[in-house]
Structures are given as C-alpha cells and as structure tokens.
Amino acid sequence: MEIRKCRTGILLFMVVYFFIAVFNTIPPKTSRVIPKPKQQTLPFLTSQESITPLFNTKHFMVSAFMDQRRKAHDIRIIGIFKRNSIRPLHCFFYCGQFFNKTTSASVLQHLAHFKYPYGPADVLCRMPENCSATHVTLLTQPSPVNVSDHIWLPIRNKKNPYEEKLNFTVCISTLYGDYNNVLQFAQTLEVYKLLGVNRVVIYNTSCGPELDRLLKSYSEEGFVEIVQWPIKKYLNPSSGWKVRVHKGDLQYFGQVVTLNECVYRSMERSRYVVLSDIDEIPMPYQHNNLNSLMASLHRKHRKVAVFILESHVFPKIYFDPSERFRLPQWSNVSGINILEHIYREDPDRKKFLHFKMIVQPKRVEQTSVHDVLRKFGGSLRVPWKLCRFIHIHVPRRTSLKLEELKVDKRLWDFQEKLIPNVDKALQRAGLLTES
Numbered sequence: 033m034e035i036r037k038c039r040t041g042i043l044l045f046m047v048v049y050f051f052i053a054v055f056n057t058i059p060p061k062t063s064r065v066i067p068k069p070k071q072q073t074l075p076f077l078t079s080q081e082s083i084t085p086l087f088n089t090k091h092f093m094v095s096a097f098m099d100q101r102r103k104a105h106d107i108r109i110i111g112i113f114k115r116n117s118i119r120p121l122h123c124f125f126y127c128g129q130f131f132n133k134t135t136s137a138s139v140l141q142h143l144a145h146f147k148y149p150y151g152p153a154d155v156l157c158r159m160p161e162n163c164s165a166t167h168v169t170l171l172t173q174p175s176p177v178n179v180s181d182h183i184w185l186p187i188r189n190k191k192n193p194y195e196e197k198l199n200f201t202v203c204i205s206t207l208y209g210d211y212n213n214v215l216q217f218a219q220t221l222e223v224y225k226l227l228g229v230n231r232v233v234i235y236n237t238s239c240g241p242e243l244d245r246l247l248k249s250y251s252e253e254g255f256v257e258i259v260q261w262p263i264k265k266y267l268n269p270s271s272g273w274k275v276r277v278h279k280g281d282l283q284y285f286g287q288v289v290t291l292n293e294c295v296y297r298s299m300e301r302s303r304y305v306v307l308s309d310i311d312e313i314p315m316p317y318q319h320n321n322l323n324s325l326m327a328s329l330h331r332k333h334r335k336v337a338v339f340i341l342e343s344h345v346f347p348k349i350y351f352d353p354s355e356r357f358r359l360p361q362w363s364n365v366s367g368i369n370i371l372e373h374i375y376r377e378d379p380d381r382k383k384f385l386h387f388k389m390i391v392q393p394k395r396v397e398q399t400s401v402h403d404v405l406r407k408f409g410g411s412l413r414v415p416w417k418l419c420r421f422i423h424i425h426v427p428r429r430t431s432l433k434l435e436e437l438k439v440d441k442r443l444w445d446f447q448e449k450l451i452p453n454v455d456k457a458l459q460r461a462g463l464l465t466e467s
C-alpha cells in the first residue's frame with residue numbers, strides 16, 4: 033500500500049511536471065513563431081555587467097567582438113587596463129566545449145589615455161582552427177588552473193543576416209552625477225529622429241530621477257539603448273580629461289572606452305556612427321537630414337572613414353528675445369529649451385577647433401574623442417557651411433559680446449514636428465500633465 037501511494041505520487045508529479053514543461057515552451061499567442069536556438073546551460077559564469085574584473089590582474093574586460101579585418105587576429109576584447117602592469121595574457125575559448133589549447137594574446141594600448149593610470153586597451157587573439165567560439169576569457173598563464181575562477185564574455189558581432197540595418201547610431205558617452213536636463217534631452221533625441229538617426233546608445237553611470245524616467249521610456253520604445261556603466265564600483269573615475277586638475281584613475285568616466293565600445297557594438301548593424309555628447313546635434317545646413325547629406329558626401333569621397341565636423345557653441349546664457357518658443361507646457365519640465373538659444377559663436381580658427389565626428393564604424397579601429405587614431409581609410413574635414421554640430425553650452429569665447437554672435441535659427445526649421453513630438457515623449461514618460 034505504502035509503495036503504491038508513493039508510485040502514484042511520483043506519477044502525479046511526472047504528469048504535472050510534463051504539463052509545466054509543455055506549457056512553458058508554448059509561446060504566447062501574440063509572439064511571432066521564430067525557431068529559437070535551444071537554451072543550453074553553459075559550464076561557466078558569463079559576465080552580467082559591462083565591466084568585468086580580469087582574474088589575477090588589475091585590469092577589466094568590457095566586451096569581446098569578432099574582428100577579422102586584419103590577418104593577425106579574429107577577436108578583439110575591449111578593456112580598461114592598468115597601464116603600468118601589463119603582462120602576457122592568453123585567450124581561452126569555448127566552442128561548444130572548452131578548447132583544450134589557449135592562444136597568446138597581444139595587448140594594444142590606446143594612445144588616448146590622457147596620462148591617467150588606467151586607459152583603454154584592446155586585447156587581440158587568434159581563434160584556434162576548427163573552433164567556432166561563442167565565448168572567450170583571458171588567462172594570465174597558458175592553461176587554466178580552475179575554470180570556475182574565470183568570467184567569460186560572449187563574442188559579439190558575429191554576422192547576423194536577420195538583424196535590421198541601421199543608417200545612423202549616435203553614441204553618447206557616460207552620463208553621470210544627477211544630470212537631470214530632461215527638456216534638452218527629449219528635444220535633442222527628437223531632433224535626432226527627424227534627422228534620420230535610428231538608435232542612440234547611452235552609457236549610464238547615474239542620472240537624475242526625471243531623466244531616468246525619460247530614458248526608460250525611450251529605451252522601452254527601442255530608440256535608446258542603455259548600457260549600464262557602473263565604473264565607480266571599480267575605479268575612481270575623473271570628471272575631466274586634465275590629469276593634473278581632474279584627479280582620478282581614468283579619464284572622464286571612461287569616455288574613450290565607451291566610445292570605442294559603441295563603435296564596435298554598432299559595426300555590423302549601423303552604416304554610420306555619430307560620436308557626440310547629448311548637448312550636441314550634428315546639423316546639416318544644406319540638406320534636410322543626415323541621410324541625404326552623407327549620401328552626397330559618400331558619392332564624392334568613397335574611401336573616407338571619418339568625417340570631421342566643427343562644433344559651434346550656442347551659449348546657453350543668451351536667449352531668443354521674442355520668447356516664441358518659451359512654451360507654457362514646458363514650464364515645469366527641468367532643463368534647457370534648445371529652441372531658445374539662437375546665438376552662435378564663430379570659432380576662433382587660429383586656436384584649437386572643437387571637432388566632432390561621423391564615422392563609418394567598419395573603417396574604424398581605435399577612436400578618441402575628437403579624432404580617430406587608427407582607421408582603414410581617410411578622413412575629411414566637412415565644410416562648416418554644409419554641416420556642423422550645434423553645441424548648446426556655456427560660452428567658449430567669453431570675450432565675445434552678444435552683438436558679435438551670429439543669429440542662427442536652423443533648429444526652428446524643425447519646430448512644426450519637433451514640438452508635438454517632444455510633448456508626446458514627455459507625456460509617455462509621465463513628465464507632462466496632459467492638457
């Protein structure tokens with residue numbers, strides 16, 4: 033009797049288990065039926081964050097990418113390395129099983145370290161023959177002592193014919209502090225959309241409460257891709273780029289690392305990448321959008337990898353006197369209203385000019401903030417009358433008086449669509465009371 037009860041129990045358990053298993057695998061009606069690869073459990077830990085300490089070293093791994101543009105290697109791991117403690121490393125691969133031999137890695141430091149103790153570095157490895165690797169990690173000795181000590185990175189940028197191709201991605205490096213410039217953020221993102229931008233990648237260390245809501249709403253919609261960037265957990269990042277003035281371990285929250293990560297993240301999916309800040313807008317002055325601008329530039333300059341543009345400051349201390357766009361519905365939204373800033377500084381071309389870039393990611397190997405240091409192809413200075421960055425900022429040429437600034441109302445050409453789109457975005461995020 034006891035045995036039979038027990039058997040019935042087991043049988044019941046199996047039936048219930050069977051149903052749970054079956055119903056768990058039935059896709060909900062609304063989802064498209066796409067055959068999914070079987071979820072296998074991997075025999076190691078994969079990194080759950082964008083910054084991963086490298087076992088037995090002072091370095092960090094960020095992301096691993098397939099990169100076969102040079103003969104000497106197939107894999108590029110972007111990292112943050114302690115510059116004075118670089119030792120030989122070995123690449124260890126997983127291709128359905130652990131590959132039984134490591135390959136030696138070469139470490140290519142970036143020049144754009146701004147003399148901080150930590151800097152961006154690329155680790156280059158050759159994938160072993162007959163190993164189609166899905167994951168990689170780095171070792172300090174030629175073979176692993178204990179596999180479970182290592183955290184693995186998935187290898188990204190494997191060619192995916194199904195992935196939708198984007199025309200323009202904007203990379204915004206690190207957001208930090210309690211930055212809460214909601215109105216400018218929403219307006220800028222909506223101008224980007226009108227210019228033909230398909231994706232904005234933002235590296236988030238921290239931000240203010242309303243901006244957090246706005247970004248979450250844009251990220252649900254798919255326009256914004258947030259990469260969490262918890263750099264403060266591991267290092268003491270500086271808040272600038274002059275090592276004597278802005279103390280710390282790493283330049284400007286790891287700006288150069290994030291820009292490079294973004295270029296590689298976008299390489300297989302986006303034709304162009306704009307390397308920018310959120311207070312900057314790449315603005316064509318003779319075309320309606322970035323697509324037609326870049327098509328015309330590309331026709332004349334086929335081998336150009338990097339398009340260099342001047343960034344002109346529109347001082348945020350001067351306002352349009354007509355107050356035409358000081359709209360009542362925005363009065364309670366925190367941040368700058370970009371439509372109110374119509375005065376432009378002409379840069380002093382005898383001194384350092386501030387440049388920003390639009391690049392073809394497939395032709396970029398290593399980038400810095402204002403120039404690309406290693407690339408496949410040339411670079412072109414785009415005439416400022418054709419396209420320039422609108423940079424709403426504190427005055428740069430502080431000696432200039434208001435009368436010496438140029439009136440530039442290019443942003444107003446977008447107002448008809450821009451204003452309702454900004455209102456909708458703020459409403460979606462619950463930051464505007466509906467009228």
Ligand SMILES: *[C@@H]1O[C@H](CO)[C@@H](O)[C@H](O)[C@H]1NC(C)=O
Nearest residue numbers: 130131132133134160162175
């Ligand atoms: C690694 O695997 C290959 C093929 O399975 C084998 O021929 C080779 O001897 C192995 N090498 C080591 C060091 O175990």
Ligand SMILES: *[C@@H]1O[C@H](CO)[C@@H](O)[C@H](O)[C@H]1NC(C)=O
Nearest residue numbers: 132133159160161162163164
């Ligand atoms: C790779 O696979 C091919 C075909 O299976 C085999 O002929 C070759 O010896 C393998 N190479 C190595 C290094 O194991």
Ligand SMILES: *[C@@H]1O[C@H](CO)[C@@H](O)[C@H](O)[C@H]1NC(C)=O
Nearest residue numbers: 077176177178179180181182
């Ligand atoms: C390997 O590492 C795991 C986790 O750190 C530990 O539990 C285990 O004892 C280690 N094994 C050996 C052989 O060192």
Ligand SMILES: *[C@@H]1O[C@H](CO)[C@@H](O)[C@H](O)[C@H]1NC(C)=O
Nearest residue numbers: 196197198199228230323324
């Ligand atoms: C990219 O640009 C082309 C040409 O202007 C356009 O046909 C296509 O729809 C655009 N793709 C996206 C994702 O916006």
Ligand SMILES: *[C@@H]1O[C@H](CO)[C@@H](O)[C@H](O)[C@H]1NC(C)=O
Nearest residue numbers: 236237238239244247248258
């Ligand atoms: C940005 O990072 C902070 C700190 O981790 C987090 O509280 C916030 O929710 C993040 N915001 C977004 C939009 O991911």
Ligand SMILES: *[C@@H]1O[C@H](CO)[C@@H](O)[C@H](O)[C@H]1NC(C)=O
Nearest residue numbers: 360361362363364365464465
């Ligand atoms: C702005 O906030 C104030 C105080 O909370 C409120 O009285 C006013 O109606 C709000 N204005 C708008 C346009 O939402």
